[in-house]
Amino acid sequence: GAVVSQHPSWVICKSGTSVKIECRSLDFQATTMFWYRQFPKQSLMLMATSNEGSKATYEQGVEKDKFLINHASLTLSTLTVTSAHPEDSSFYICSASLVGTNEKLFFGSGTQLSVL
Amino acid sequence: AQSVAQPEDQVNVAEGNPLTVKCTYSVSGNPYLFWYVQYPNRGLQFLLKYITGDNLVKGSYGFEAEFNKSQTSFHLKKPSALVSDSALYFCAVRFPFPRSNDYKLSFGAGTTVTVRA
Numbered sequence A: 001g002a003v004v005s006q007h008p009s010w011v012i013c014k015s016g017t018s019v020k021i022e023c024r025s026l027d028f029q030a031t032t033m034f035w036y037r038q039f040p041k042q043s044l045m046l047m048a049t050s051n052e053g054s055k056a057t058y059e060q061g062v063e064k065d066k067f068l069i070n071h072a073s074l075t076l077s078t079l080t081v082t083s084a085h086p087e088d089s090s091f092y093i094c095s096a097s098l099v100g101t102n103e104k105l106f107f108g109s110g111t112q113l114s115v116l
Numbered sequence B: 001a002q003s004v005a006q007p008e009d010q011v012n013v014a015e016g017n018p019l020t021v022k023c024t025y026s027v028s029g030n031p032y033l034f035w036y037v038q039y040p041n042r043g044l045q046f047l048l049k050y051i052t053g054d055n056l057v058k059g060s061y062g063f064e065a066e067f068n069k070s071q072t073s074f075h076l077k078k079p080s081a082l083v084s085d086s087a088l089y090f091c092a093v094r095f096p097f098p099r100s101n102d103y104k105l106s107f108g109a110g111t112t113v114t115v116r117a
Helices: none
Strands: A005-009 A010-013 A019-025 A034-036 A044-051 A068-074 A076-081 A090-097 A105-107 A111-115 B010-014 B019-021 B031-040 B044-050 B054-058 B064-068 B075-077 B088-096 B105-107 B109-116
Touching: A010 A019, A019 A034, A019 A090, A019 A111, A019 B031, A034 A076, A044 A068, A068 B088, A076 A090, A105 B044, B010 B019, B019 B109, B031 B054, B031 B064, B031 B075, B044 B054, B044 B064, B044 B075, B075 B088
Parallel strands: A010 A111, B010 B109
Antiparallel strands: A005 A019, A019 A076, A034 A044, A034 A090, A068 A076, A090 A105, A090 A111, B019 B075, B031 B044, B031 B088, B054 B064, B064 B075, B088 B105, B088 B109
């Protein structure tokens, strides 16, 4: 089955620094990738939709200058948390859809970000 | 307003007993409905989906779900639960977007399932 690799699985950083999270579709091409954020004991909240070769579409309330998304190829999307603050600490998950299907998303294993 | 509701934060069952995780939705049109499972420290895994056709859909690990349009529900079920089924379960609905390839999902709050031996 389709595999989505997300890296790193966890990261600890100092407040004010930037952190990059990668999401790769290993055995398929993904024109669309999604980035979610999950707080403890809460559901996944969609942050943005990333389309290859174009600007990401951000959900209401998500700061695009803080959460930079780049989808440079059909197999890679990155989320960069800029000038991280402790309130950015969360579990971030990416997902990707198979080109030509409308049924199933494949999820990465997530990245636990802790900002000190 | 939340489009997907999982009314139970937690469900506790004994191993071997039936397991039901409830989900209701409030999306107009013909929704696509999904169930995902999240094991501790792992990403989401797809369980099953309803797109069209038979209201009873079967998925991975022995799970099934029944789409009920009149009750706008899509409850997840398993006839005989296993301890290994203990996890966090999410119901999700896809909004009926104009673009056919837009797969934006809206998730329910999640239900923690604990199956005791």
